[in-house]
Amino acid sequence: ERILLSSKKTSLHDDVLQILSMHMDPILPLPRPRMLSVLYHVLSTIPAYHPSVGPMLNELCLGLKRDDLAQALIGVYAKEVHVRLACLTAIKCVPSHSVQRDLQVSTSLWIAVHDPEKAVAELAEELWDRFGFDVCADYSGIFDALSHKNHNVRAAAAEALTAALDENPDKIQDTLSTLFSLYIQDLGPGVEFGDTNWLGRQGIALALHSVADVLGSKDLPVVMTFLISRALADPNLDVRGRMINAGILIIDKHGKENVPLLFPIFESYLNKRASNEETYDLVREGVVIFTGALAKHLSKDDPKVHSVVEKLLDVLNTPSEAVQRAVSDCLSPLMVSKQEEAQSLVSRLLDRMMKCEKYGERRGAAFGLAGVVKGFRITSLKKYGIAATLQQGLEDRASAKSREGALLGFECLCEKLGRLFEPYVIKMLPLLLVSFSDQVLAVREAAECAARAMMSQLTGHGVKLVLPSLLKGLEDKAWRTKQSSVQLLGAMAYCAPQQLSQCLPKIVPKLTEVYDRICIWNL
Numbered sequence: 001e002r003i004l005l006s007s008k009k010t011s012l013h014d015d016v017l018q019i020l021s022m023h024m025d026p027i028l029p030l031p032r033p034r035m036l037s038v039l040y041h042v043l044s045t046i047p048a049y050h051p052s053v054g055p056m057l058n059e060l061c062l063g064l065k066r067d068d069l070a071q072a073l074i075g076v077y078a079k080e081v082h083v084r085l086a087c088l089t090a091i092k093c094v095p096s097h098s099v100q101r102d103l104q105v106s107t108s109l110w111i112a113v114h115d116p117e118k119a120v121a122e123l124a125e126e127l128w129d130r131f132g133f134d135v136c137a138d139y140s141g142i143f144d145a146l147s148h149k150n151h152n153v154r155a156a157a158a159e160a161l162t163a164a165l166d167e168n169p170d171k172i173q174d175t176l177s178t179l180f181s182l183y184i185q186d187l188g189p190g191v192e193f194g195d196t197n198w199l200g201r202q203g204i205a206l207a208l209h210s211v212a213d214v215l216g217s218k219d220l221p222v223v224m225t226f227l228i229s230r231a232l233a234d235p236n237l238d239v240r241g242r243m244i245n246a247g248i249l250i251i252d253k254h255g256k257e258n259v260p261l262l263f264p265i266f267e268s269y270l271n272k273r274a275s276n277e278e279t280y281d282l283v284r285e286g287v288v289i290f291t292g293a294l295a296k297h298l299s300k301d302d303p304k305v306h307s308v309v310e311k312l313l314d315v316l317n318t319p320s321e322a323v324q325r326a327v328s329d330c331l332s333p334l335m336v337s338k339q340e341e342a343q344s345l346v347s348r349l350l351d352r353m354m355k356c357e358k359y360g361e362r363r364g365a366a367f368g369l370a371g372v373v374k375g376f377r378i379t380s381l382k383k384y385g386i387a388a389t390l391q392q393g394l395e396d397r398a399s400a401k402s403r404e405g406a407l408l409g410f411e412c413l414c415e416k417l418g419r420l421f422e423p424y425v426i427k428m429l430p431l432l433l434v435s436f437s438d439q440v441l442a443v444r445e446a447a448e449c450a451a452r453a454m455m456s457q458l459t460g461h462g463v464k465l466v467l468p469s470l471l472k473g474l475e476d477k478a479w480r481t482k483q484s485s486v487q488l489l490g491a492m493a494y495c496a497p498q499q500l501s502q503c504l505p506k507i508v509p510k511l512t513e514v515y516d517r518i519c520i521w522n523l
Contacts, residue, residue, distance in 0.1 A: 004038045009046050017042070017049065021056055026063030033071035036060055036090075040075045043083045050082060057090035066100040073108040076124070079150045081117045088112065088123045099131050106133045107141030114159035116152050135167050143178060146203030147186070154199070158206035165214045172211075172219060179204050180226050187234070198236040205231070205242035212250045217258055223250060224265050224290070232286035233279045241322030244286045248326060251293040259297050263304075266291045270311075285323050288315045292330030300337040309334055313348075316368045319360030327364075328371035328416065335375025342376055346384045354393055354405040359442075362401070366408035370416035378420045381413075387424055394431040400440040407435060407446035414453035422462045425454050429469060436484035451491035463492075463499045467506060 003012050023030065039053050039060075064072055072094070075087025099105075110133070112124035142164070145157035165172050183204045186197040208223065215223065224247065231243035255262060269287050288311045295308040312327050312334075338345055349372060353365035373380050381387045386409075393406030410428065413421050432454070435447035458466065470485045489507050 004042050007045060013042075013046070013049075017052060017056075021052070024056060024059035026059070028063070030060070030063070032060050032064055033068045036072050037074060040078060040083055040087065043086055044078055044080050047080070047082055050086065054086050054089065057086055058093045061090040061093040062095070064094050064098050066098050069094065069098065069100050070102065070104040070108065073105060073112075076108055076112040076115070076120075077145075077148060077150065077153050079152065081120060084112070084115065084117070084120045085123065088120065088127060091127055092123075096131075101131070101133065103136055103138055104141060106136050107145075109133060110135065110164070111142065111145055111153070111156045111160045114156045114163060116155050135164050137168055137171060139164060139171075139175060139178075143182060146182070146207055147197075147200030148203070149199065154203040154206055157203065158210040161207050162210040162214055165211060169214065169216075172214065172216070173222075175211075176219065176222060176226075179207055180230070183226075183230060187230075198239055201231075201234060201236065201239045202242060205239055205246055209242065209246035209249055212246065212253045215250060215254065217254065217261065220250065220254055220258055220261060221265065223247075224262060227290075228265070228269055228283060228287060232283040237320065237322070240282065240286070241320070241326075244289055244322065244326055247286065247290050248293045248329075251290060255294045256297045259294060262294055263291075266294065285315050285318050285320075288312060289323070289326045289330055292327065292334065296330075296333035302337075305334055305337040309338060313368060316364035317358075317361045318364065319358070321363075324364045324367040328367040328412070331368060331371035332375040335372060339376075342380065343384055345372060346376075346380070346386060350386065350389050350409075353409055354389075354399075354402045356401075356405075362405050363408050366405070366412040369409055370412035373413060374416050378417060381424065387427075391428060391431065394428065394435065400438075400443055403435065403438065403440070403443045404446045407432075407443065407450045411446070411450040411453040414450070414457050418457045419459055419462075421457070422459060425458070426462065426465050429466060433484040433488065436487050448487070448491070451488050455491045455493075455495045458495055458499055460499055460502060463495065463502060471506065 003010055003016050006013075020035070036057065039057055042049055043053050061072060069091075072091060073087065075090075076084050078084050078087070109124055109128055109131070113121055113128050115121045115124060139161060142157050142161050145153050146161075148154055148157070161175065165175060183201055186200040186204075188197065208227075227243055227247050232240065232247075234240045234243060251262070266287050270284065270291070288308075291308050292312045295302075295305050298305055309331070312330055316324055316327050318324065335342075346369070349365045349369040353362050353369060356362045356365065369386070373386065376384075390406045390409055393402040393409075396402040396406075410432070414425065432447060432450060435443055435450075438444050438447065470489050472485075492507065
């Protein structure tokens with residue numbers, strides 16, 4: 001057993017597994033749950049053993065007793081997809097008389113039914129129907145799974161909880177109370193960054209994000225009050241970002257019919273004085289984002305929209321990518337109310353993106369610009385001189401901030417506008433190539449990020465237009481141009497699979513040729 005529980009393959013693994021395979025008869029009195037657990041571990045550490053371990057799992061399950069089924073299902077909580085599949089495949093071999101309908105078994109299977117991996121979920125659903133289980137009203141096992149060490153389990157538990165509440169809507173309020181209590185319990189007094197309980201709080205954030213679909217109007221005030229009073233000030237950045245996303249989704253789902261209910265809650269917080277400046281700032285960022293998400297349901301002539309936009313622009317200075325992305329998404333639908341101020345708004349963001357001292361503020365302005373452009377439509381790139389300003393920024397040899405800022409804007413516009421931005425990508429490609437060999441490290445790093453964003457959005461037609469220029473750059477005598485072309489070709493790994501498969505046959509031979517030349521030169 002100690003050999004099989006090793007964290008890596010040993011010379012004795014094959015012999016031990018062979019001996020084990022000779023003692024799998026269903027009638028033998030074996031410690032089957034323990035053997036299954038060990039074999040799940042072998043599969044997770046050495047996937048190559050699947051062809052031999054899979055049949056052993058099946059044979060063990062043929063002789064499984066009723067009391068052992070819950071332990072046999074621990075494989076569905078594994079991190080690796082192939083282990084979860086092997087576990088459920090083995091459970092199919094369990095004789096029907098050995099299936100015990102207890103809470104632990106039904107909970108494990110219900111969570112597996114909502115696994116993020118489609119193949120796992122389908123297999124689990126087949127077993128659920130075959131065994132004739134019903135959704136239980138006791139969610140204690142699901143609550144425990146929300147704090148599991150593996151993210152796939154936490155995500156599945158969140159979806160399983162929502163599906164259960166969809167069938168038992170009368171349990172929603174009790175469930176929300178339990179989630180809030182678990183959060184407070186996990187947070188504990190005086191928790192610092194890097195605390196050990198953040199996984200449980202992340203699981204609660206995933207659950208709140210998932211249950212958005214089944215909430216009713218009466219549930220909204222209590223959820224929003226919890227987010228504002230507790231979750232938006234979470235010390236963990238990941239948890240805080242997920243709580244913001246959960247709130248945004250809830251507002252997107254229910255905000256239109258509940259503007260009069262929710263707006264006073266947000267305004268009340270924004271109008272009160274800060275008792276703790278640091279905590280207040282954290283919460284304020286989230287509340288402003290919630291207000292922005294709700295403001296899109298206001299009339300375009302409502303004066304509140306303008307104050308909300310100003311607050312969102314202020315929050316863009318927060319050095320958090322999750323916050324900046326959320327603000328960018330909120331800005332787009334509000335631009336219908338800002339048509340008359342479009343030029344000044346764009347100019348403010350461009351100026352901030354090119355000239356601000358702090359990197360976080362420049363990047364925030366880039367996200368804001370992308371959101372604004374999406375709201376004003378693609379024509380705004382030319383109408384308000386955005387494309388021309390980006391080009392001037394890339395050509396500004398006197399200011400590294402301008403060059404870096406232009407690349408940040410280029411990256412965010414690529415992500416936000418997708419294929420619509422492709423004509424501008426092709427036009428600015430020569431300047432992007434030059435940026436790869438910039439003397440300033442920050443500019444080179446921004447060029448790499450922009451290239452990844454560009455390649456991830458290129459269509460097949462775009463690849464055909466870009467590829468000849470890059471391949472031609474490999475023939476250039478200037479080593480910087482050659483290096484830039486190689487780096488951009490490397491960024492093509494971020495292309496969509498179909499586009500990547502089309503260009504690889506042309507790229508690989510050229511890169512090999514360049515590599516051979518370098519080797520010969522070094523010799």
